[in-house]
Amino acid sequence: MKILVIEDEQGLRENITSYLNVDGNICESCSTLTMSLQKLSDYDYDCVLLDIGLPDGEGFGVLEYLSIKQKTEAVLIISARNSLDDKLKGLNIGADDYLTKPFHLAELKARLMAVYRRKAFNTSNKLVFNEISVDMQGRTVEINQTPIILTRKEYDMLLYFMANKGKVISKNAIAEHLWGDEMDMYDSFDFIYTHIKNLRRKILEVGGRDYLTSIYGMGYKFTD
Amino acid sequence: MKLSQHYTRTSVYATLTVLVIGAVIYYFAINYIGTQQLDRALQQQLTEAEEYIRSNDGNPQLYDLDRDHAVFVKTNRQLLLKRFFDTTYFNPKEQRSEAGRAVEDLVKQKDSNYKVVITVSRAGQKNLIELISIITLALLAGLLAVLFVINKYMLNGLWKPFQLTLNEIKQFNIADVNQFKGKPSKVDEFTELNGAIREMSLRVTHDYLNLKQFTENASHEMMTPLAVVTTKLDTLIQDETLSAEQLGQIAGIYSSVNKSSRLNQSLLLLAKLENKLVTEEEPISLETVIETKILQFQELIEKKELTIRHTLYPRQIVASKYLVDILLNNFFSNAIRHNLPGGFIIIDLNFDQLSIKNTGAANTLNGQQIFERFQKGKDSQGAGLGLTLVKNICQLYGYTIQYEYETGWHKFVVTF
Numbered sequence: 001m002k003i004l005v006i007e008d009e010q011g012l013r014e015n016i017t018s019y020l021n022v023d024g025n026i027c028e029s030c031s032t033l034t035m036s037l038q039k040l041s042d043y044d045y046d047c048v049l050l051d052i053g054l055p056d057g058e059g060f061g062v063l064e065y066l067s068i069k070q071k072t073e074a075v076l077i078i079s080a081r082n083s084l085d086d087k088l089k090g091l092n093i094g095a096d097d098y099l100t101k102p103f104h105l106a107e108l109k110a111r112l113m114a115v116y117r118r119k120a121f122n123t124s125n126k127l128v129f130n131e132i133s134v135d136m137q138g139r140t141v142e143i144n145q146t147p148i149i150l151t152r153k154e155y156d157m158l159l160y161f162m163a164n165k166g167k168v169i170s171k172n173a174i175a176e177h178l179w180g181d182e183m184d185m186y187d188s189f190d191f192i193y194t195h196i197k198n199l200r201r202k203i204l205e206v207g208g209r210d211y212l213t214s215i216y217g218m219g220y221k222f223t224d
Numbered sequence: 225m226k227l228s229q230h231y232t233r234t235s236v237y238a239t240l241t242v243l244v245i246g247a248v249i250y251y252f253a254i255n256y257i258g259t260q261q262l263d264r265a266l267q268q269q270l271t272e273a274e275e276y277i278r279s280n281d282g283n284p285q286l287y288d289l290d291r292d293h294a295v296f297v298k299t300n301r302q303l304l305l306k307r308f309f310d311t312t313y314f315n316p317k318e319q320r321s322e323a324g325r326a327v328e329d330l331v332k333q334k335d336s337n338y339k340v341v342i343t344v345s346r347a348g349q350k351n352l353i354e355l356i357s358i359i360t361l362a363l364l365a366g367l368l369a370v371l372f373v374i375n376k377y378m379l380n381g382l383w384k385p386f387q388l389t390l391n392e393i394k395q396f397n398i399a400d401v402n403q404f405k406g407k408p409s410k411v412d413e414f415t416e417l418n419g420a421i422r423e424m425s426l427r428v429t430h431d432y433l434n435l436k437q438f439t440e441n442a443s444h445e446m447m448t449p450l451a452v453v454t455t456k457l458d459t460l461i462q463d464e465t466l467s468a469e470q471l472g473q474i475a476g477i478y479s480s481v482n483k484s485s486r487l488n489q490s491l492l493l494l495a496k497l498e499n500k501l502v503t504e505e506e507p508i509s510l511e512t513v514i515e516t517k518i519l520q521f522q523e524l525i526e527k528k529e530l531t532i533r534h535t536l537y538p539r540q541i542v543a544s545k546y547l548v549d550i551l552l553n554n555f556f557s558n559a560i561r562h563n564l565p566g567g568f569i570i571i572d573l574n575f576d577q578l579s580i581k582n583t584g585a586a587n588t589l590n591g592q593q594i595f596e597r598f599q600k601g602k603d604s605q606g607a608g609l610g611l612t613l614v615k616n617i618c619q620l621y622g623y624t625i626q627y628e629y630e631t632g633w634h635k636f637v638v639t640f
Binding site: 009011012015016018019080085100101102103104105106167168170171172173176181187190191215216217218219 | 445446447448450451452453454455456457458459461462468471472474475478479481482485486489504523524527553561
């Protein structure tokens, strides 16, 4: 997957790029509107990560450019503005999703994968990892062709882990992914443990392998 | 009191005062002139009487100027100062007493001295004063009537442009695209007023836009460093050589960053609410939203073994979905967090109000303080802005929010 990160904050840009540069992804980055338009006209990408507030203009310009050139890049906006106006405007002129700063890299990757899959495989697609196969459309999971029944939270969690495989995901990131702002972190950590326990049990019951490693006091890692 | 009434009152007082003082001066002046004239007439009669007495030797008592109005009394006094004085006058025609004016003097006839007193009626003069008084009063009444009419009809007409301007100001909404225009007026003052208001409204709108810009910029400036910290932590924890203790420290940083980003979001939202910057509105069925919320909080409710009961009648409101979400999230998380294990939550929704009550600590909270910024309970994990947001959201939509405590039950009531 080829990704272009358009973000003016250097620290953020570097971390995003290094986090995404795995599994054969090619991640490029730039920090201004002019440079991003240059890159988009020279190359084709699968996904674009777009910060709205750029030093030389609003990131909406990128969306307009893409729509004029009829390019098919999936666009995920990352913005510090939690304003509904901006969100609606972005989604109306061609963005596929909108993520508000601050965010966890795991969340960013999961969203990016989701918008990419939606665009590239036209929603009917299966996500396969060894013996685990997830039907994105039907929201069903099979282990070695044996279907298992997951709750909504368990299903969301599994997808989240699969999108970030090989990475340590903090409990904060998981909590924010599953509950958003509605719950205090403190409350949700216990629930994460319960959901992980159940998910692990359900996979093991039908002969799946245990890919989940617990990182003491910090979070979890889904890895081979 | 209206300005025209103030004006009428002042002008009436001024007019009345001037006229009353004028009338008094007028009265004394006329009286004085009248008396002067009477005295001159008396002097003339006195001179005539003296001449008569000097030229005739007869008994002065026989001299009658105008039927008994001259009285001669023989006296031994050698000296008597001539004086004019007010007295009563007996009118023989009318057979009644009238106000009169008299002169007294000493007249000599050969050896004997006579005191002479001549009296005349003042009735004529009194009639004149009466007539003048009546005319003055009539003038006064007429003037007052004219003043009233002018103030009532003319002044109201004059103030019409002011009323129009006032109405336009009342309808002025800072978030509107419509600017203040002001109807053109022939009166300089009103034209100037309209001009000043127009300028002010432009300035205010400009400031408002600036503020909106500032709110967004502040959000951007604060959120980006927080995003950098979060992503750097996310990268840092990938390091497999980190010890448990180091991971523990990082977990602490995570939760602090999370707190400050939530605090920042709440503060920005508060600023938006206070400046009425949230303008998106849509019809929302509260009963549906509440049912969804109950499902959302199901895990927490079950964990604390709470029982939730609700009676929800359909109630549609027009509000921002985002704000209603924040409102209910705060109510729910408070009702759950501050509940007792195995406690109850009771939600009632009808057309007039939404009430959420929960069992909790057996002491009442300060009904005023709990809605203030950064006021939080002992075991609260938040920043203490939740109920402030609730209050401000209610204010934005003109709802009232009340807190009540009743033997172990904490109750929040939103009245639409």
